[in-house]
Amino acid sequence: MSNLWDLSNIQPQRESVLDGDTIPAMFWNAVEERGPNTWMRQKKLGIWRSWTWDQTATGVREIAGGLLSLGFAPGDCASILANTVIEWVLADLAVLSAGGVANGIYPTDAASQVNYLCEDSRTTMLFVEDDEQLDKALEVRASLPLLQKIIVFDMEGLRDVDDPGIISLAQLRALGRDYNAKHPDSVMQRSATCRPQDLAILVYTSGTTGKPKGAMHSHGGLTTTVRGYNLLVAQDAKDERMCFLPLCHIAERMGGEYFAMYAGSILNFVENPETVPENVREISPTVFTAVPRVWEKFYSGVMISLKEAGKVQQAAYGWSIGVGTEIADKVLAGEPVDGFLKLKFGIARWLSLNNVRRLIGIHRARFLVTGAAPISPELVKWYLALGVPMLEVWGMTETCGASTGVPATRMKPGSIGPAAEYNEVKIDPVTGEILVRGPNVFMGYLNLPEKTAETIDPDGWLHTGDVGVMDVDGYFKITDRMKDIIITAGGKNVTPSELENELKFSPYVTDAVVVGDKRPYLTVIIMIDQENVEKFAQDHDVPFSNYASLTRSPEVQQLIQDVMEGVNKKFARVEQIKKFYLLETQLGAEDEELTPTMKLKRKLVQTKYAEQIDAMYR
DSSP states (O other): OOOTTOOTTSOOOOSOOSOOSSHHHHHHHHHHHHTTSEEEEEEETTEEEEEEHHHHHHHHHHHHHHHHHTTOOTTOEEEEEOOSOHHHHHHHHHHHHTTOEEEEEOTTOOHHHHHHHHHHHTEEEEEEOSHHHHHHHHHHGGGOTTOOEEEESOOTTOTTOOOTTEEEHHHHHHHHHHHHHHSTTHHHHHHHTOOTTSEEEEEEOOOTTSSOOEEEEEHHHHHHHHHHHHHHSOOOTTOEEEEOSOTTSHHHIIIIIIHHHHHOOEEEEOSOGGGHHHHHHHHOOSEEEEOHHHHHHHHHHHHHHHHHSOHHHHHHHHHHHHHHHHHHHHHHHTOOOOHHHHHHHHHHIIIIIHHHHHHHTOTTOSEEEEOSSOOOHHHHHHHHHHTOOEEEEEEEGGGTEEEEEOOGGGOOTTOOBSBOTTSEEEEOTTTOEEEEESTTSOOEETTOHHHHHHHBOTTSOEEEEEEEEEOTTSOEEEEEETTTOEEOTTOOEEOHHHHHHHHHTSTTEEEEEEEOTTSSSEEEEEEEOHHHHHHHHHHTTOOOSSHHHHHHSHHHHHHHHHHHHHHHTTSOGGGOEEEEEEOOSOOOTTSTTBOTTSOBOHHHHHHHTHHHHHHTTO
16 A cells, blocks of 8 residues: 555556457457456355456356357347346356347346346346345246246255246356357357447446436447546556445446456455445455445444544544644645654554554555545545545446546545546536546437437537536536536525535435425435444433334434534535434335435435425425
C-alpha cells in the first residue's frame, strides 16, 4: 500500500496487455498466455480452492461443447440464475465461446420475473444454481416453449430428479467431453465466428420505473470498455480482487469478471453475501470495488467498535485520524506533505490506523473504488484519512459500466471525475442532463426500439437521466436524477441525494428517501441499520420484542431525530427535513422496495408508504 503523498503505484496503463476484439478471443488469448497461473479462488466448506487459467479453460471448453451437442446455435440466448460463484463465470464464458448471448438473472428474482426475463430474451438454455432456483424455473417452464434445457450447478438434494429437461452441470460437461473428442476444433471455430459488432450480453435494468429493459452490449463495446478501465483504475496480475456483487449487474461483470480476465488479476469469490466482512479480512484485496452501502457498513462497524473501546484506544484513534485528515486535506489541495507530518502519520498508522484498516480488511489495498450510487464526500475523506485512496467512478448499465472516473493524482471528493478517455461526456445546456457518447454505449434495449430512440438521440448521445455540472477542470458532479429533483410548494428546487447521503453517513441509518415534491416542507423515510440500532438499544436498556417495536421505541425515535437535526445544520432552512418515518419492516434482497443493489426504490417507496407520508404533513 502506498502513502497518500506517493501515488506512483496507481498510474494509468496505456499499453494493451491482451489482444482480442471479442470476449471469447480475449479469454482464449489469456489462457494461452497465463495457463498454469491462478485466476480464481473460491471458498467451499472452509477451504479455498484455486482455479488456474488452464482449469478454467477446460471447464469452459466442456460446457461450450455440451451446449453445441444440444444444438445451441450462434445468437441463441442462455440465461444464468445463480449467486456470484465460479460456475457463473464458466457458464458465461462458455455461452459466449459457443457464439451465444449470455443473460444474467438476479438470484433474488421471483418466478414471475424469471418467466418475463427468459421470455423477453428468448432463452433456450437456463443455468440455475441449486434446488431453490430450479423450483422457480420449473414453476414457469410450461410458459416458455423455447426453453430446451435447465442445467443445474449444484445437484445436492436433487439426486433423484428424473426429467429429460433437466441435467446437471457435470452431465453437460460430460456431454461436452464426448462432443469435443469427436469434433476437436468445434468450440474454437464457433468462438472465432464472433464479431465485435455482434450482441454478446444482455443486462436487464433494475426495473425501478416499470418492467426491466434488456440493455444489449456488443463484444466490441465490452472489450473497448474493459481496456479503458486500465486508464481509470489500472490493475495487473499482482492484484487480488474480491468478487461478491451480483454478476448479472454491469458493475461486477465488467469491473470484476471481464476486467480481471483482461488484466490477469486474481478473482476471489466470497462464500455468500452474509460472509462479505469476514471474507474481506481473509482475502485482504489489493483493489476493492464496492457500492456505497458496503463502504457505509464498514464505517459504521468501526464507529460502533470505537464506542466499545477503552478511553486510551479512543484517544489514540482520535489523534491518529486527525493526523490522517490533515494529510488528506493537503493531498486534496495539491499541497506538499512535509517530513514532520509524514513522521506523525507513520506513528498514527502504528498506533491506530493500521488496526482500523485490518478490522475492515483493506490493509493491503492500493486503492478503493466506489460507484453505482452517490456517496458522501465525508466518507471518501475518512477512507483517505486512513491512508487508502477512494476513487469514485460513475456510469450505468447503458454505458457498460464506468464512464467517468476520479484519478488518484487529483482526487475531488463529491466529484465523479472527468470523462474516461474512451467516451465523450457533456452537459445538456438546456436541461443540465449528463450525456454520453462512445463505443461503450449500448446497442439499445432488446425488443424496445421506441425506448431506445428515447434514450439515444440521432447524434448518438445517450441521455442518462442524471443531472450534473462540470467544473473548470472538466470534473463532473451529479446533482441528482432528473426524475428525483424535488420542487417544494414554495418553488424551491432540492436535490434529495445530498440530504440522503448525509443521513446515511450515520451508523444508525442504512438508507433514506427524502420526500417533498409539491409539499410545504421536506420529510424522509428512513431504513435503520438493524445491527447498530439493536446494539444501541441493548447498551441503553431499551426494551424491544421485534424489529417493529425497535423502530417505534421513543429512545430510537430520539436517536434518529438527533441524526436528522445534525444533518439539518448543514443545509439552508428551506432544505431542512422536518419529520421522519422509520420503516417498520426489515427489508432484504427479496423485498420489492429494494433494487438488486440494495437501494430503496424511490417511487415504489413513496407509493407504498403514501399513508405514512401523508401523516407527516397533517
